[in-house]
Amino acid sequence: MFLNHFEYFAPKAPEETLELVGRLGSKAKILAGGTDLMVVMKAKAISPEYLIDINGVEEFKGIFCEEGKGAVIGTNTKLAEIQFSEAIKAKYPALAYAAGEVGSSQVRHMASLGGNTCNASPAAETPTPLVAMGAKVAVSSLSGDRELPLEEFILGVRKLDLAEGEMLTKFILPEPAQKSACRYAYMGRRDAMEIDCVNMAVNIELANDSETVMEVKLVMGSVYPRPLVSREVPALLIGQKLSDELIEKAAEAAQGEAKPIDDIRASAEYRREIVKVLARRLLKEAYAAAKGV
Amino acid sequence: MDKKASKSKWNLTPEGWNLEGVPAYQDEKRYTQVGRSVPRVDGPIKVKGEAIYTGDMTLPGMVYGKIKRSTYAHAIIKKIDYSKALELPGVLTVITGEEAPNKWGIVPQAANETALAVGKVRFYGEGVAAVAALDEETAEAALELIDVEYEPLPVLLDPFESMERAKEVLIHEDSPGNILHEGEQVYGDVDKAFAECEYVLEREFHTNYPQHGFLEPHSALASYDPQNGHLHLWASTQVPHYLHRQMSIVLEIPMNKIRVTLPAIGGGFGGKGEAAASEFVACLLSRKVGRPVKVTYERNEVFFTNKGRHPCHMKVKMGLDKDGYIQAIDFDNTMDKGAYSGWGIVVLFYTASMLHLPYKVPNARFRGRSVYTNKPSTGAMRGLGGVQPRWAMECLLDELAEMMGISPYELKMKNAIESGHTCINNMFVPHTEYKKCLQTAVEKSGYLEKHGKLSFGKGIGMAGGYYITGTAYTLYQNYKPHTSVMIRVDTEAGVTLFCAAADIGQGSNTVMAQMVAEEMGIHFEDVNVQAGDTEIGAFDLGSFASRLTYAAGAAIKMACVEINQKIKETAAGMLGCRADQLIIKNREIYSMYESKKRLPWEKAVEAYTSINGSLVSLGNFSPPRRKGIDLITGNRVQGANIGHSPTFGFSAQVHEVEVDVETGRIYVKKVTEAGDCGTPVNPMSVEGQVEGSIMFNLGACLYEDQKLDAEGKHLNPNFHDYKTPTTMEMPEMDTNIVESYDPTAPFGVKETGEGAVQPTFPAITNAIYDAIGVRFYNLPITPEMVLKALKEKKTTSCDCKCSKEC
Structure with a gap:
């Protein structure tokens, strides 16, 4: 479980950092917290020749x-x-x-x-x-x-x-719009030290009537190679006042869009189930929050 | 003073009389040091990070050992070429299995493990070679330079497949059928009893494959002295003696030239209850290079070589008469042994023995087999042999109660044993407060008011259990005492207890000091403990089977007889009274009749030692062997002494769960426990043990399972994907120590480290049934299983008798 040998740089300023990044290119990895980087390096999944430690650069924090x-x-x-x-x-x-x-x-x-x-x-x-x-x-x-x-x-x-x-x-x-709310939820086996089997965020913006959906963005994690932005949920909900039936329909639509895999953490089938549950819960929660209830 | 408090044995009148009118000096239950919640002696340094574990140690000239591990779960080793590794600068030596082919195993009749694989590997990650190098990094690099040529064999991961394909492939050439051992135990006329039963139920239960999850990985530091042939091993083990013995066999060095020392130990839970390859390899390498060698496992190596809990495939049938009294049990158990024998035979027959308690069972039949597979060997894990059958039996009783239309509590109380119970297999229970445990847990939790009455998704379940307080025999044929202690008293070191017992974090050093102090009439703080060293301490069998408090307590009481007598005789001369009239309490010696005649305890010690020198005494403990022999006929009893114990601890638990019926997640919200641990020597420590026990099996019930792919390779050999519950999952706990005193036990003590793990699986499983009307017969119970079951339930009509709108 030893790291490969690498050269270590600890720049103090953004320009110095960018100069190093420019010079070393893909042979270098940036070290910030190291909580993921060290793990993959120990597992020999990657063996960078250079590490650029940016913890000394104040401009990158805050x-x-x-x-x-x-x-x-x-x-x-x-x-x-x-x-x-x-x-x-x-x-x-x-x-x-x-x-x-x-x-x-x-x-x-x-x-x-x-x-x-x-x-x-x-x-x-x-x-x-x-x-x-x-x-x-x-x-x-x-x-x-x-x-x-x-x-x-x-x-x-x-x-x-x-x-x-x-x-x-x-x-x-961006500054959150008036009458908008974003909510996040996850599902895993436990509530700490967990890698989610599904996570999700829903951002809802309402019209002046505080009921009609003007914008909605539903994003799913852990069910696609990258954060998956639902296309069908906005198509179903924009311009609508939300009801339980509509929310259920939207949740099912999100479920249909998710492309999860089977792995040690959960089966694809279970993940799809959870997409629906989280979508339903988050749409309700974010809608209520946007309405200011 | 309320009624309950006035009954407590700790309450005394100002004159020192207890309320039953017994003079204090005649009341042996009136303890001052036993029953004190003193902080653990090892607590502060561990919390401050100052405790020294094996991995923290370095010796002059020390080098590092690493083990090359098999990438096949079952294969013939054709060739090992380590010439390139030897060429790497910094590499001192490489060894392979052939250099130490002697077989070891904690049960000598079935010993079949070697330090490193010889000719064949039987599980993924088995050690095939080992390197000693100047630093760890070089050692690790050297492993990559060792070429091993394998001829893969079929991989058998399921015990039923293993038996079925035994003609085609054998895991051990000397074990036909791929069976380590099979056995039958029949007591009474089971078939006749079933025929007469009013209620009969048969179910199949399948348990999972959890491992211990101790924090400190295996670590061993060996120092062989080439001048005098002595070997000193520092190791993270629960069983210094068995390790000592196995080391002597494998290295062919007499035991008196081997010394095993335990630094601080970061937990074991049974997983360090056998010798480990790390220990053999460190010793072999040290002997070869003539320098100290340290081998510390990575976490994945702990998983590869773990000796976790046996997956059990159980068919259980139970019959009750019309009044609900248990008449017969038929139990068939197929155990997944993994690659090597280890504790196997013992665990097999423990599952047989567990049928006989804590209920009265007049007829019982056990059939079982322990089957080899190409997995890490299963072995001892907290509650060994008890957890799986207890789960099955307590779930079955819950179902039977429903069949009868009575409360599971009523059914269990009806059948619960009482003090002085002799089981049909000859097991004898001198004392029990099991009914009090059931009653306390049920009353305090409001079980009867809630059971069957909570809303859908919420449930409450109860279960009971018990465990042994030590074993009846050594694993190799010998009648020696299981624990010996030596106590030395003088004016220099004060009072020092010498015992080779292993404090693996369970707190034995603390309770041993409390018991010495109690027996000698001094304070806990006055006692030094020298433990965990086979050369300094007197003999002890090891930390397993929840044996140590009882065994050490008995040995301490015996050792103190002579010491107290000599101190009293000296004091008697000084005070001018008879020795047998003297009491030692609270560091003072005084006459029970003339209380003015008194002197400080250390004055008497000073007087004694100035004449005679240090005062030293020995004590020991041998357990009763009652179960193995029929006392009337003199015949050997089936199952011999396995399962027998000087006394037994009991626990009852009520778990309250909430099931998220949309996601399937199960939240254990509250646990109410009541335990009979006899006299709690250290109540705070008991609480820790009980809470730890519940979390331990809450983890194995709902979260933990080792997963292997079809080739036997681990899929989750890390704490990332092998999920143990965290503090976030810890329920509210109400643990209660019921008043109990076993008059046959030293200080009235019993076990507490393993009894409380027993009811956890069934209490949770029964609570889930109460919540959603689904009974689970497979572990762990995962959210996916819950969702699937709920879906199936929706499509079929609900025939459960729970009174819920499901």
């Missing part, structure tokens, strides 16, 4: 949350900081909740938000609510930054839209 202006979260912000941030809990409760469900307390104090995305595990907790809320990521390189929606950044299992010399530097969260 939550910048201003009234009316959404939020910007640095890639190396610890999940525990997000979990306990009063600003995040108030504005993005689904994200705070999801961050608090990752691994154990020890893990959350090490692991970063960027790492949870860049590990690109289908079962990751935080990408699901982030995608539901319409978060974008900033990808930086020496030649500049580009922004893209998170759902386009994660391409598949351990696959990211990241060119040579690029790294993820921050998450940009």
Whole structure:
């Protein structure tokens, strides 16, 4: 269970980091919390020649949350900081909740938000609510930054839209709309140290009448190689006032879209069942929250 | 003072008389040190991270050992080429199985394991070679350079398939049918009894394949001295003596030249109840390179080599007469033995013995077989041999009560044994408060008010159980005492207890100190304990079978007789009275008739030692062997002494569950337990044991299962995917120690470490039935199983008798 031999860099500034990323390219891995990276390296799944430890770069950390202006979260912000941030809990409760469900307390104090995305595990907790809320990521390189929606950044299992010399530097969260709410839920065998067999987030925005759905985004985790954004749920629900029957129909639609696999954690059949249950529960919960009940 | 408190044995009048009018000095139950909730002696250093485990140790010149593991579950080893490994700088040596072919096993009649595989591998991950190198990294790299050529054999993972295909492939050449052992025990006329029964029910039960989940992986540090041929082994084991003995057999070194020392141990639960390959390999490598060698397992190696609980495939039939009294049990058990024998025969016959308690069973038939498969060997795991049959029997009783239309509580109370019970298999129970356990758990939980009356998805279930308090014989033929202690008293070290007992985290060092203090009339804090070392401590058989408190207690009482007598004689001379009139209590010696005649205990010790030197005494304990021989006819009894014990502990549990009927998840919300552990030597420790026991089997009931693929390769050899419950899953617990005192036991003690694991499976299973009207006969009960069962229930009409809208 020993790591391969690698060269270790600990840059102190973003430019220095980007210079290293540009120079070392795919032979390098970025070390933030290391809670996923060290595990896969010990298992010899990957053996990078270089590690770039970004923990000394202050600019990559922190939550910048201003009234009316959404939020910007640095890639190396610890999940525990997000979990306990009063600003995040108030504005993005689904994200705070999801961050608090990752691994154990020890893990959350090490692991970063960027790492949870860049590990690109289908079962990751935080990408699901982030995608539901319409978060974008900033990808930086020496030649500049580009922004893209998170759902386009994660391409598949351990696959990211990241060119040579690029790294993820921050998450940009839009200000939640008036009369909107996002909720997150998961299912696993236990309530800590768990890899979810399904997780899900639902973001609902209502019209001025506080009843008609204007926007809805349902995102499923752990049932597809990347966060799966439902197409059918918005088609069914936008412009509608939600009823139990409609919610049931939408939940069944989500169930139909999910493409889970069988593995040691759960069967595909069970996962599909759970998609329906979580979709039903979350649609009800988010709808009620958006209505302000 | 309320009525309950006034009955307590701890309440005394200001004059020191208890309320029954017995003078304090004649009341042997009035303890001051036994019954104290003192913090564990090993607690603070463990909490602070200062305890030294084997893995923390380094010795001068120490090197590291690693084991090359098989990538096949069943294969002939054609060739092992380690020449490239030897060329790697830093590699000192490589060994293979042929260098130590002597077979070892805790049950000598069936010993068939070797330190490393010889000629053939029988489970995935079995050791085939081992390396010693200057550092761990080099040792690990060297393993990659060892080439092993295998000829794969068919992999048998299911005991029924294993028996069926035995003509085609044998796992052990000397075990025809792939059967380690099969046996039958018949008591009474079972068929006749069934014919006369009013209620008869037969069911099949299948248990899962959990392992122990102790935190500290196996670790061994061996130091062989080439000058004098002495071998010193530090190891994480529960059984220093059996390890000592096996080491002598495998290494062909006399036992008096081997010393086994236990540093702090991070749990065992039976999983360290046999010697381990790590220990043999460390010793073999150390002898070969002449330097200390340490071998510490990774977690996946613990899984590969674990000796977890036997999956049991049980057919159980039980019959009651019209009044609900049990008349007969017919029990057929096929046990999945895994690759090697280990504790196998013993576990097989424990499952037979478990049928006879804690209810009166006049007729019983057992048929069982332990079958080899290409899996890690199953072995001892908390509640050995009891958990599986207890689950089956308590679930069956729940069903039978429903058949009869009475409460399971009523049925169990009706059949529960009482003190002085002799089972039909000759097992003798000197004392029991089992009925009090049932009654307490039921009353405190409100079981009768809730059972069958909660809303759909919520349920309550009850079950009882018992366990032995030590065994009746050593595993090899010998009549020696099972525990010996030596106590030394002087003015330098004070009071020191020497015993080779293994404190594996269960707290034996603490309770032994309490019992010494009690017997000598001093304080727990005055007693030093030297344990876990085969050279320093007097003989002890090991930490298993919940034996240590009873056995050590009896040996301590015996050792203290001589010490107290000598101290009293010395004090008598100093005080001018007779020795037999003296009492030692609270570090003071005084005359029971003239209380002014008193002196501090240490003054008498000082006087004694200044004349005679250190005061040393020995005590020992041999258990009764009553079950093995029929006392009237003198004939050997079927099943011999397996299952017999000096006394037995009891537990009753009520579990309350909530089932999420949409996701299938089961939440155990509350557990009410009542246990008969005799006198609780350390009530706080008892509470810890009981809560730990419940969580242990709550895990195996709902979460834990080792999964292998079709080739026998592990799918979840880590705590990521082998899911144990966490503190988030811990229910509210109300554990109660019922008042109990076994007059035949030292200080009135019984076991508490394994009795409370017994009722957990059936109490949860019965509670799930109460919640959703589905009975499960397979473990673990997973959310997927629940959903599937609920779906099936919807499509068929509900014929369960639960009064719920399901």
